[in-house]
Amino acid sequence: MTTPGGQARARQVEMIIERLGSLPTLSAVAQKVLSAGSHDEVDIGELTTLIEGDPSLTGKVLSMCRRADTGLGDKITSVNRAITLLGLDAVVSAMLSIEVFNLLSSAQDASSKGGFDAPGHWRHAIAVASASELIAQAHQGRDAKPETAFVGGLLHSIGRVALQIVLPDAYARVLRVAESRGVDSAPLERELIGMDHHAAGKRLGEHWGLPRELSDCVWLHAHPVLSLPKSPHRGLIATVSVARGLCRRLNLGWPGDYGPAPDVHALAVSAELDPALIDGLTLNLAEQVASRSATLGLDKVTGSELMLESVLRANARLAEMNRNLTKRSRHGELQRRVLTAAADFCESSSGRGLSEVMAAVGASARSLLGGTVAIVVAQADRGAPWQAVSVDREGRVAQSAVDNAPLITGRSGEPRPAPLSAIGGQAGEGFRTMVLLPWLAGCLGDSGELSSSAAIPLPTADTGAGAAVLVDARLEEALPSETHRRTLLTAWGSAITAALRQSDMDALAMELADRHSELAQAQTRLAEARSMTRLGEMTAGAAHELNNPLTVIKGYGQILRKKAKDSELQEPAEKVAEAAQQLSDLITSLHLLADPPEPEPVKTGLLDILNEAVKLARQRTRNNCSTRMVLPDSTPPVVTDPELLARALAELVSNAAESETSEIIEIRVQTDPLDDRLMIVVKDHGRGMDAETASHAFDPFFSSRPAGRGTGLGLARAKRLVELMGGTITLASEEGEGTRATVTLAGWRDETDEPTGEGLLAA
Amino acid sequence: MADPNPSSNQPVDLSRKRIFTTGEAAQVCNVSQQTIIRCFDSGRLTGFRVPGSKFRRIPREELIRFMKANDIPLDALEGATRRILCVDDDPKIIELFSDILGDDPRFEVETCANGYDAGLMTHSFRPHLIVLDYMLPDINGNVVCQRIREREELADTKIIFISGVIEPGEVEGLMKSGADDFLQKPFDLDVLTARIEALLGLESRSGESNGRR
Secondary structure, eight states: OOSHHHHHHHHHHHHHHHHHHHSOOOOHHHHHHHHSSSGGGSOHHHHHHHHHTSHHHHHHHHHHHHHHOGGGGGGOOSHHHHHHHHOHHHHHHHHHHHHHHHHHHHHHHHTOOTTOOHHHHHHHHHHHHHHHHHHHHHTTTSSOOHHHHHHHHHHTTHHHHHHHHHSHHHHHHHHHHHHHHTOOHHHHHHHHTSSOHHHHHHHHHHHHTOOHHHHHHHHHTTSOGGGSOOOTTHHHHHHHHHHHHHHHHTTOSOOSOOSOOOOHHHHHHHTTOOHHHHHHHHHHHHHHHHHHHHHTTOOOOOHHHHHHHHHHHHHHHHHHHHHHHHHHHHHHHHHHHHHHHHHHHHHHHTTOOHHHHHHHHHHHHHHHHOOSOEEEEEESSTTSOEEEEEEOTTSOEEEEEEEOOOEEEOTTSOEEEOOGGGGGSTTHHHHIIIIIHHHHHHHHOOOSOTTTSEEEEOOOTTSSOEEEEEESSOHHHHOOOHHHHHHHHHHHHHHHHHHHHHHHHHHHHHHHHHHHHHHHHHHHHHHHHHHHHHHHHHHHHHHHHHHHHHHHHHHHHHHHHHHTTTSTTHHHHHHHHHHHHHHHHHHHHHHHHHSOOOOOOEEEOHHHHHHHHHHHHHHHTTTOOOEEEEOOSOOOOEEEOHHHHHHHHHHHHHHHHTSSOOSOEEEEEEEOTTTOOEEEEEEOOSOOOOHHHHHHTTSTTOOSSOTTSSOSOHHHHHHHHHHHTTOEEEEEEETTTEEEEEEEESSOSOTTSOOOSOOTTTO | OOOOOTTSSSOOOGGGOSEEEHHHHHHHHTSOHHHHHHHHHHTSSOOEEOTTSOOEEEEHHHHHHHHHHTTOOSHHHHOSSEEEEEEOSOHHHHHHHHHHHHTSTTEEEEEESSHHHHHHHHHHTOOSEEEEESOOSSSOHHHHHHHHHHOGGGTTOEEEEEEOOOOHHHHHHHHHTTOSEEEESSOOHHHHHHHHHHHHTOOOSSSOSOOOO
16 A cells, blocks of 8 residues: 555554554463463463462452353362363363453553443453353364353454554544444444454454464454354354354343344354254353353343343344434435435436526425525626526426626725625625615515525536525525535536536537638648649659750750751641640649749739730630620729739630630629628630539649640639639539639728728729 | 961961960951051050060950950951850750751850859850850859859850749849840740840841740
8 A cells, every 4th residue: 555544554553563562461371371382281280380379360260160160160179170170271261261351451441431331341252252152062072162162252352452452542433433323343443443353353362372263263253154264263263253143132241343233043054053052052141141250350240130231232222223213214205305306406407598497496496495485596707697587386487587787896996796606605695685685676576575585505616607596495494414405506506507608618619610610621721732832842843854855855846847847847846846845834834833923912903904814815815805894983903913813814714715605705893792802703605514514623634625725724723823812713603604703802902091981882 | 176386377266366476466456467566566565575586475365455445346356156155964955055056157066064164164165155054963053153253254255044943033043143144944946046146246047036935
């Protein structure tokens, strides 16, 4: 574990172990006995001498031995005799019990804290010890010896004592929590202390040098028998485990656990013990416990008293359980109501508009809190208008209103719109009476019920939004549980916040969509520009490389033509030279398309540009082109690159001229009345284009005409030039109806000019 | 074009001579030898005498100065043909130039394939006109052009750039380096001839005074 909590926990466990080590150790006698590998190796004479050297110990051991077997009681008069009559194991067990009990109970006195019932604990320990012994006796011949079982039972919860001694406060807390939750203590010990009493007991056992079987018994008695390793002392552990279950069922002593008592029968079966035999032990048990307790110096109680006590204890537990159950069921009912209300609300309000959500909040408040008024107020942001919805008895919207937020005086003295979120602040009450109620009365009309209603602020997650519910019912009375109140208010508040944000999000999403499409267009343009740049570099290189051989071809073609004057070879030689020149021109055109010159806008008369365009078109079409211009009465000068625009328009006019029409090509100039863009329309009355042709008309080398006529670069070049000047070019055509090419230019007016108030259309 | 032996009776190409005898100078200036001798002796035409003899010798530069000072046409000195240096790294283009211009009796054509050789040739060949390609393997044409313009004795040399470049900006740059004209490859033969004739002040033979660029 490397987490800080894990480290703290590890340190605490280290501390527990260290303190366990500082607990007093067993007496020399006990250590002597325990240090021998088994009881058989103990020198009986020495042991007798040692025990008898301590008169008090001797008395207790003899007393214990006497009570262990009533039939021999009177005959046990000395340690030596006890060993003879009862066997060494019985004497050692008795001695060990006394030792441990003395040690721990004395250490415990100093640190006794609330929650730990020390006499009850020891009585429980003795009860488990006695029960273990009885079970072992009842199952003679099995793995567990009765004497060892007694000690194992007695010691099974020494870890609890150990933890209580070393961490009195923490352990008291564990016990309190276990009691209030009605659970066993071990998981809480692990959670709160880092170590449970089973592990602590094992450590203590090791510290004392207890035999392995006893240590394991302390450690593992709470584990399911079936999960225990197949060790020789598995029987002992199982015996103690069943005995513990029995004592808990009979409420003998204080077990320190508050969870449900284990099923003794099931335990017995899994431990391969006889449930019927165990049931038969219960009668003897109380007597045994009373007698053993007396021996160990606990308060003297009789068997019947002990039974009574255990019955009382059981009764008290039952009563407590009953109380808990009632409380839980009440709590459960309310919880069910709140959860149902919250679920209904969430269902009715999710994904809807603000006013619908506010109405749903009102209806929910009405049904859950009662009262006669339910008004929901909300504000999207500080400074935003306030919105209110009131709900009638049936949960329907009675009235709704949206109005500017009431003005309040800010710190600077300036009036500013009141933030509705102030209702949740320290001055919320004043805000309610001075600001909120007057505003509501003004918007919804005051029915007199407003002033008595409480304004419950709804959480809006610090979004700057504000929301509140006004009800004339007491929230605390309707929903006593803080958790329930918070659940519900949060559900309402977050629904309103979400609805407020939803409209923002919608606007944002729309803007995002716009940006997205702009970006996509920009990307297309960029890709186009990139491919054009690449084409430009390529054509520049190609031009240089190709023009040398073309020079040679053309040059020798011309030399040949001269030398072949008046022969039949003259014409072919001429064609060779011409073809070389065409090829060179094509490369130049392609290069100009890909890498046109930067436009240099100047103020020019539009008519000059149009005339130049027509002149260029005539040159290109060998005068096979007639045009008519339709111009507004006055044409203000345009700011553009006159040469480029003229070239672009010339391409359009040439293209129109090639549309196989005898009719005049119309060049019309107008401005878009909406946005003042300049539009130059070149219209022919030729055969037009089908959709397929129109969609490719601007592609380089695309031509609907038979190959060999023109380079197929004209429209592509026109588009390129117009776009270079920040304009657009569109084609509208229908087959047989002619073609309209429209060049649109924005920002064509000279902004430095004094506005004359007359545009192209105004004239 | 070996330097002719001045003592032989063969017609002498005076256009390549560095040192002139008084007889040769008289021939070039179209005056009598006596006139030359008088001018030499009076110091109006400076020169030197051959060591160990009294023969007068006149350096070419001094003769040109003298002729210019006295308004004597340089035609006889320069010879009838115009020397044209064609510079291009493409041997086929060079061959084309030789074929076009070499057949014309008015021109004497030399060629080279790079800027370094072009520089050397201006010393030995002293061309009247250089047809200069822009993209040369060592020094670009514009640099060659600038260096020629820096040399006073080549002030009258005309330079025509010929290039396959198609960037209008580059053409402008070439003209700024001191060229007299520019022709785009592939050029028209008649246009090339017309431009050369125009620059060298020759009468047009092709009948085309100008052509497409």
